[in-house]
Amino acid sequence: MIDPRLITLRVFARCGTVGATAELTGYSPSAVSAQLRELQRVLGLQLLAKDGRGVRLTATGRFLVAGSDSLIAEWESLRAAAMEAGDQVQSHFGLGGFSTAAAQLLAPLAATLRSTRPQLEVQVLEADPARCFDLLVAERIDLAVIVAMQSNTYGEDDLRFEQTVLLDDPLDVIIPSDHPLASRERVTLEELASEPWITEAAGSTYHSLFTAAFTAVGVTPRIAHEAVEWETQIAFVGAGLGVGLLPRLAPLRNAENVVRLRLTGKGRPSRRIVAAVRRGSIASPLVQESLDILQKNAERIVAARPEDEL
Amino acid sequence: MIDPRLITLRVFARCGTVGATAELTGYSPSAVSAQLRELQRVLGLQLLAKDGRGVRLTATGRFLVAGSDSLIAEWESLRAAAMEAGDQVQSHFGLGGFSTAAAQLLAPLAATLRSTRPQLEVQVLEADPARCFDLLVAERIDLAVIVAMQSNTYGEDDLRFEQTVLLDDPLDVIIPSDHPLASRERVTLEELASEPWITEAAGSTYHSLFTAAFTAVGVTPRIAHEAVEWETQIAFVGAGLGVGLLPRLAPLRNAENVVRLRLTGKGRPSRRIVAAVRRGSIASPLVQESLDILQKNAERIVAARPEDEL
DNA sequence: GATAACCGTGCACAATAGGTGCATGATTGA
DNA sequence: TCAATCATGCACCTATTGTGCACGGTTATC
Numbered sequence: 001m002i003d004p005r006l007i008t009l010r011v012f013a014r015c016g017t018v019g020a021t022a023e024l025t026g027y028s029p030s031a032v033s034a035q036l037r038e039l040q041r042v043l044g045l046q047l048l049a050k051d052g053r054g055v056r057l058t059a060t061g062r063f064l065v066a067g068s069d070s071l072i073a074e075w076e077s078l079r080a081a082a083m084e085a086g087d088q089v090q091s092h093f094g095l096g097g098f099s100t101a102a103a104q105l106l107a108p109l110a111a112t113l114r115s116t117r118p119q120l121e122v123q124v125l126e127a128d129p130a131r132c133f134d135l136l137v138a139e140r141i142d143l144a145v146i147v148a149m150q151s152n153t154y155g156e157d158d159l160r161f162e163q164t165v166l167l168d169d170p171l172d173v174i175i176p177s178d179h180p181l182a183s184r185e186r187v188t189l190e191e192l193a194s195e196p197w198i199t200e201a202a203g204s205t206y207h208s209l210f211t212a213a214f215t216a217v218g219v220t221p222r223i224a225h226e227a228v229e230w231e232t233q234i235a236f237v238g239a240g241l242g243v244g245l246l247p248r249l250a251p252l253r254n255a256e257n258v259v260r261l262r263l264t265g266k267g268r269p270s271r272r273i274v275a276a277v278r279r280g281s282i283a284s285p286l287v288q289e290s291l292d293i294l295q296k297n298a299e300r301i302v303a304a305r306p307e308d309e310l
Numbered sequence: 311m312i313d314p315r316l317i318t319l320r321v322f323a324r325c326g327t328v329g330a331t332a333e334l335t336g337y338s339p340s341a342v343s344a345q346l347r348e349l350q351r352v353l354g355l356q357l358l359a360k361d362g363r364g365v366r367l368t369a370t371g372r373f374l375v376a377g378s379d380s381l382i383a384e385w386e387s388l389r390a391a392a393m394e395a396g397d398q399v400q401s402h403f404g405l406g407g408f409s410t411a412a413a414q415l416l417a418p419l420a421a422t423l424r425s426t427r428p429q430l431e432v433q434v435l436e437a438d439p440a441r442c443f444d445l446l447v448a449e450r451i452d453l454a455v456i457v458a459m460q461s462n463t464y465g466e467d468d469l470r471f472e473q474t475v476l477l478d479d480p481l482d483v484i485i486p487s488d489h490p491l492a493s494r495e496r497v498t499l500e501e502l503a504s505e506p507w508i509t510e511a512a513g514s515t516y517h518s519l520f521t522a523a524f525t526a527v528g529v530t531p532r533i534a535h536e537a538v539e540w541e542t543q544i545a546f547v548g549a550g551l552g553v554g555l556l557p558r559l560a561p562l563r564n565a566e567n568v569v570r571l572r573l574t575g576k577g578r579p580s581r582r583i584v585a586a587v588r589r590g591s592i593a594s595p596l597v598q599e600s601l602d603i604l605q606k607n608a609e610r611i612v613a614a615r616p617e618d619e620l
Numbered sequence: 621g622a623t624a625a626c627c628g629t630g631c632a633c634a635a636t637a638g639g640t641g642c643a644t645g646a647t648t649g650a
Numbered sequence: 651t652c653a654a655t656c657a658t659g660c661a662c663c664t665a666t667t668g669t670g671c672a673c674g675g676t677t678a679t680c
Binding site: 337338340341344345348360362363364 | 638639640642648
Binding site: 017018019029030032033034037050052053054055 | 626628
């Protein structure tokens with residue numbers, strides 16, 4: 001209902017480059033360029049200025065983007081209310097989420113929605129949290145399940161989103177099964193301080209979570225290897241290359257020579273998993289139903305942890 | 311920036327028929343029909359229902375229209391603020407007004423804007439007050455100068471508009487120059503109670519003003535003739551067919567055998583002339599400038615009435 | 621300081637959304 | 651029963667809007 005060119009401008013405000021905006025919105029770079037030019041013509045405002053080999057927003061452009069937050073939210077809110085009032089037959093619903101979240105939470109949600117609403121065309125996009133927010137802004141997806149980080153660029157009070165906590169997913173330790181501590185049920189990070197650690201590349205989504213866990217207990221881990229996928233990390237541990245942290249939700253499957261241990265002691269690290277939607281859309285019946293399903297699923301998962309004291 | 315199909319729906323909510331909506335928006339009936347159908351498809355909502363040989367809004371449709379008021383206002387407000395912030399070059403500006411208002415206030419405004427902003431394409435539409443409001447909703451015009459009636463369908467608190475009082479335009483009496491009272495400077499309505507009156511057709515814009523003037527002093531006038539244009543009414547009076555009320559702003563020109571007299575006594579009738587814009591757009595620099603010009607012009611007109619006591 | 625990489629934009633072309641005008645069907649009032 | 655009114659479907663057309671490619675300008679690298 002809001003002019004798609006304004007949406008494009010908002011995405012550009014996040015990305016900074018026409019190319020990235022094109023990639024995120026699904027348009028070609030020329031189309032984005034043309035849209036932004038057209039938007040300026042229609043409004044009679046200069047929103048962009050050349051800046052080196054790229055373009056940047058002018059003050060007016062930033063003003064417009066900032067002010068449009070509430071406009072978008074208002075529309076989402078109105079649409080949600082209208083859909084609540086009328087018996088809507090929404091045709092498309094986009095979900096976004098990151099790896100384990102997508103597998104453990106989004107897949108069941110999509111399956112449930114598919115069965116309860118056969119008319120609905122559910123689309124799931126796997127994407128990391130930052131990209132999920134961008135996809136929400138770009139209106140490519142309507143709901144995202146993401147990991148809330150301390151270093152999250154998007155605060156809870158961001159005018160563009162509304163976030164709902166689903167569950168806290170504790171981090172476990174995975175060590176080779178021939179490790180001296182392998183028979184233990186619980187360990188502390190301090191006990192593993194001198195181990196060679198396997199983690200993700202610096203700057204990646206979980207790396208900050210990794211370091212935060214150690215800084216909480218005042219230990220500096222020795223990072224021996226880097227992996228991108230959980231599977232790779234598990235394989236490395238299985239090969240005896242070191243130890244690693246693995247979220248409870250990430251399945252170990254039938255990995256050989258790898259043991260999962262619960263962490264104990266103070267500052268047990270965990271990642272908070274939240275659902276995010278565009279502000280205003282939370283009243284939409286589809287979003288409401290989705291959040292209900294996610295909450296129930298999250299509760300079921302938490303309840304299935306018999307050993308969780310504290 | 312708001313989807314034109316939603317604007318069309320809003321106009322339809324006012325008109326009630328597809329044909330009238332087409333006439334007001336400038337589209338063809340088929341286009342309006344297609345737009346409304348498309349809007350329902352996109353939203354997945356049933357907004358219209360067949361009703362006899364026409365269509366009417368469903369409850370959901372009415373809800374959406376009502377809720378969109380604030381959405382439109384928010385956009386207007388944002389655009390106005392952005393245009394204030396940036397140095398905009400608005401290309402089109404639509405003005406609407408009714409007969410004398412258009413001639414006395416709108417024409418000078420258009421001329422001034424044309425000279426101060428050569429780039430700007432100013433368009434003036436003559437239309438009665440009710441239609442002016444419709445044209446504002448349809449976004450055919452951006453500012454209207456209208457006569458505020460007691461029986462105004464659009465209250466000051468309407469979420470869609472913001473109104474600014476420009477001036478009060480008193481009603482004068484016009485009588486044949488050979489009338490016994492023609493030499494008087496001032497008369498009261500009571501003195502003319504038994505005269506044959508010339509007015510507009512019942513139900514027309516000024517008829518309610520006419521009757522209100524008499525009910526205020528407790529007199530029931532005898533309506534002898536009806537005219538549509540001021541010119542016609544003046545000619546009738548000149549022909550000795552009766553007497554009539556004429557707003558001060560309406561020029562008498564060089565009408566023969568007609569004298570204009572000031573009304574005195576309690577409840578001197580007058581019509582209030584106000585400027586109306588879409589809610590939110592009042593902060594726009596163009597609207598601000600226009601209102602300034604109108605206000606100044608109104609003050610000049612009022613100041614040119616040396617005899618106005620009370 | 622040459623070269624390569626990157627970024628945005630203009631242009632020819634294609635697709636498609638969105639417009640008009642007319643004919644049609646349905647409904648109401650004379 | 652007939653005419654008037656209203657919305658809508660259809661054929662057709664226009665013009666907006668997207669793509670792909672080439673180009674010019676800017677920055678980083680060697």
